[in-house]
Amino acid sequence: MKLSRPLKLIVGPSEILETYCRPSFCIPEWVIPEMFALLREHRGCGLAAPQVGIDARLFITSWGAIYINPVTTWLSDRRIQSQESCLSFPGIVAEMTRHLEIEICGRKYSGAKAVVLQHELSHLNGFHIAMNGAA
Numbered sequence: 001m002k003l004s005r006p007l008k009l010i011v012g013p014s015e016i017l018e019t020y021c022r023p024s025f026c027i028p029e030w031v032i033p034e035m036f037a038l039l040r041e042h043r044g045c046g047l048a049a050p051q052v053g054i055d056a057r058l059f060i061t062s063w064g065a066i067y068i069n070p071v072t073t074w075l076s077d078r079r080i081q082s083q084e085s086c087l088s089f090p091g092i093v094a095e096m097t098r099h100l101e102i103e104i105c106g107r108k109y110s111g112a113k114a115v116v117l118q119h120e121l122s123h124l125n126g127f128h129i130a131m132n133g134a135a
């Protein structure tokens with residue numbers, strides 16, 4: 001994986017934002033701290049690797065969680081509507097339907113955190129809020 005430093009936020013449209021990302025097994029140690037720095041700088045809730053140009057199944061959240069090759073083990077039938085924005089699509093607010101709860105990597109989340117996790121998981125699968133209902 002060839003990475004250029006410092007990491008930069010990718011603003012769409014961009015092919016990497018519509019790529020199904022590959023499992024990540026070897027991430028340079030500086031990547032995650034730089035992702036957290038970008039997340040704080042832009043006051044985001046989460047940041048996925050493709051948003052910084054990296055084809056890897058990796059994302060971080062504003063509450064300090066790091067997910068590498070995350071596996072979703074359960075999604076609630078109950079859904080909620082959420083108004084979402086995305087650091088990669090400034091100015092867009094999309095009305096999304098998300099699961100109210102999600103179990104990911106053995107932990108269950110609901111509400112706002114569940115929405116953030118689903119938003120970031122969508123990025124790993126090449127979907128985003130600007131894709132009109134597809135994320």
Ligand SMILES: [Zn+2]
Pocket residue numbers: 085086087088119123128
């Ligand atoms: Zn996003």
